[in-house]
Amino acid sequence: MYRITIVAGARPNFMKIAPIIHEIERLEQNGVQIDYRLVHTGQHYDKNMSGSFFEQLEIPDPHINLECSGNSQAEQTAAIMIAFEKDLIEHPSNLVMVVGDVTSTMACAIVAKKMHTKVAHVEGGIRSGDINMPEEVNRIITDSITDYFFTTSKKANENLEQQGMGEEQLFLVGNTMIDTLLKQQPNFIKPPCWDSIGLKNQNYFVLTMHRPANVDAQEKLQELLKEIIVQTRELPIIFPAHPRTVKMLSKLHIEDERLHIVKPLSYLEFNYLVEHAKAVITDSGGITEEASVLNVPCITLRNNTERPETISLGTNILAGTQPENLKPLFDRLFEGNWKKGRKIPLWDGQTAERLLKALLEAEGVSEA
Structure with a gap:
């Protein structure tokens, strides 16, 4: 059985992981030996993230909420790392999947690597170029220790290649947040x-x-x-x-x-x-x-x-x-002169399917 621990720490993370959970459940139903554990670090306390929040996204409640909200960024990072290490020891996985660029993303990636567990970063490789943003620090640190990158754009791939990542680690799959948007529209x-x-x-x-x-x-x-x-x-x-x-x-x-x-x-x-x-x-x-x-x-x-x-x-x-x-x-x-949006490649609602296919192939897990 191939096990994935999926980490989410803030509301936008759940929009990004919902399609991945749906695809894992679809694969399970089709006989693929795969399952997942959803860990909510509790980084952002949001009273709107009740049962109805998960119902809207059509995903189950997290398996655990580590309840690491509040305090300074350093205290929160430490609290998340301590709590997640305990959870990963109790529930070992083949791979830890982190998303986005919040503190939880970085903290859980570090814990996973120190426990010799592979790390996949969904939305890896994006950069603002502004190191004063906490999110930029989180991205750089997370990407420096990630095994598999699931990227939203060619630019993200270029950023990772410049960082020295190998082509076999990079998978341009699209944007899972847009999967959720199009499904829920x-x-x-x-x-x-x-x-x-x-x-x-x-x-x-x-x-x-x-x-x-x-x-x-x-x-x-x-x-x-x-x-x-x-x-x-x-x-x-x-x-x-x-x-x-x-x-x-x-x-x-x-x-x-x-x-x-x-x-x-x-x-x-x-x-x-x-x-x-x-x-x-x-x-x-x-x-x-x-x-x-x-x-x-x-x-x-x-x-x-x-x-x-x-x-x-x-x-x-x-x-x-x-x-x-x-x-x-x-x-x-x-004046009515605003530019019109054009289609962004692979932002088509099918990202999660491409992502899981690429991951299972990379890990040698049969879809048959």
Whole structure:
């Protein structure tokens, strides 16, 4: 029996692993000797990640939640490593699969390698070039000890080749997050704020901000929000905000009848809003991918991106973090001159199938 331990630590990780779990279960039903253990490190506490969250993604609850939330990054890394080592000793696997670039990804990859267990990194090889981002540190460390890389783009493969990884380790398979998006698109749910605010199709903006560079400095956040309010003209702005951001916003006393700060939404509700928005304003990498596939204009409040295909082929444009950069982009948007998204290679909903096929072949596991 070929056993895979799949690690997820934050909400976006589960969107990325859901299709992989579905494919493993399909292979099991077809007689392939394969099973999995889903480990939730508990890195991000999110009250929306209840049973209904897993039901929406059509995956079972994790086999274990290590409950390693909170504290500093160093304390959290240590807590995850200690708890995961114990779990991996009790439940040994042929391979540990980590996804994305959160602290759990790095911490569990280190534990696996020190226990002589192979590591596969889903979404390996992406780089922002900004070493000040915690995620960039996590990516570099994880990729330095990974055995198999399942990549989303040719650029990611190039990054790994430059790092000295062999061709036999690299598998360009596509984007599992898009597998989930395309599968769940028919199931998107209109959130309560749609009717309570009176939203109309392509007549509002979705705003998300969570990066410390944007939300931790009070003055910077205030300047950005004021400029966003001005540049969005008369349209509503829907801002699903996490508690940390809400706490900072409460100090700013920014009040505008068009700015609607709402609680974090479920996956199906949030993507309903994105799909029908005039545009998305964000500092999240994953949302730029989803917006591009949904062909919704996307303005990214960052100076760099680890997902360049969302710019070259998608609907995403980097605005930087200076408020004065926003006006030309919003002028372009309201003039109807925003670029249209093009198909991104292999972002077609079939990534998980290619990924498992490549992994089983590499590991010599028969699909017969």
